[in-house]
Amino acid sequence: MDARIETLGDTALLLHVGDGMDRQASARVHALTRAVREADPDGLDDIVPAYASVLLRHHLTTTKATDALHQQIRELIAGLPDQADTATGHLHRIEVCYSGDYGSDLAELASACGMSADEVVKRHCAPEYQVAMTGFAPGFPYLIGLDPALATPRRDTPRTRVPAGSVGIAGPQTGIYPSELPGGWQLIGRTPLRLLDADHADQPCLLEPGDRVRFESIDASQFKHRDPSC
């Protein structure tokens, strides 16, 4: 695998394995993340996979120790194949209610995309997505694999409160708000599933980077039946 290694100040390395948002770059990111986790180098505090990069935060305070880490990572990258398997993560089926207030921007988004709301739902439920990264807020999954015909820019004015479970679109990405947050994504539906549960400290997030996701459409009565807060 080829990677460009950038140093971030004196506490981290940023490994670039591609550009932009594509499945192959994302697959390389997750293969590299797994390899680093298995190698478990000395002094590493955190590994942050993103769309096309992996951040390694370290706590080493000497030039000698950071140089050694740098070298170890360089060798590890060189030993990885350039093509990585894209379908390795755990597959989640996520039920989404796209109707009524749950998909407040669905009608507008459908009209902007020149198709019916039903067509948007059909196309949103069609692909298998990959969790490229988690960021913005704890447990917020950035999914790649969105049908390009559904790509829509963020809202001009972000909402101050987006309800937990809201499923949105921002440019070529789709994602799910794990908790109530401010946000500017176009909201097309909502899932009754809990994506973030701090009471389960061992596994507080339903979705982790590298996991796969399929959406399934449910109606409002099914949503209410499954929503633990109802």
Add this chain to the structure above:
Amino acid sequence: MLTIKQPGPLTTLQDLGRNGSAHLGIGHAGAADQPALRLANALVGNPASACALEATLLGPSLIFDHDVVVAVTGAPLSKARIGDQPLPPWQAVHVPSGTPLTLGPMAHGCRSYLAVAGGIDVPCWRQSRSTDINAGLGPIPRALEAGDTLPIGHTTSKLPADVDWSLDPRPWFQASTSHRIRLLPGSHAERLDAASRERLVNESFRIGNDSNRVGLRLEGPHLALDDALEMTSEGVVAGTMQLPPGGQPIIMGCEHPVTGGYPRIAHVCAVDLPVLAQCRPGDTVTFEWIDKAGAMELLATREDALEHLVDRIRERLEQA
């Protein structure tokens, strides 16, 4: 047991921070001024990783239901009292059961630390007792409030009844409202236009009012890139200086989001992060470039001095 009487505007539980959860979007948090926390813990015979209180601008008032030993470090609390007696800073101090401890306002700086012998003994949440205020996570996922009660851990260290020595705070806290911060170039430093490159190191910036543990907003000179950059989100660290399109840089704080999508023009070197932690809104900062070898040497020297001091404190506590 410790009971909060008045919490102050933002008093939270903090330790050395949370590692190993950033891939889930769960950040590091932890004490903003880590040397101050480590020294407060050392003074009361705690391990560096013990949990303490981090106060912001105005300290809390609290009371204990048994005799304890405490130490305060960080920003100076010139009006701090035990009952009606002054509380000496950077020193182990006995606080009798039922005597109110009032920390009061900070004369300079932004954050003070109160360590209690035995540590604040709440359970860990994902390997840390730190509160992440912005995410609302941690064993206590919010700022402390009046009436909160916190368990104190058992301490094995025997503290002498008459500790009459204190640390010299000068290497660890600068009582100033203008700060000089050293920067390592970020990957997009060279994309700054020529005028902005000059401004970054030749002009001073004001710490914005909406700065907090998540980030410091810099006001003043406007910075711009030669050409706009298309970026996807990438990991960032505490100290990363990002440049949003508005032209006012933001420096990531101890509770920063794990990823960022703005150009990274610089990184505050790790040795200066505690200085940044003590910047309050309205303070001014100036920047200068440093190279990585120089930054790492400063950090190694600081760590040696800190570890040496912690060892000396332990020896003195054991001798007494």
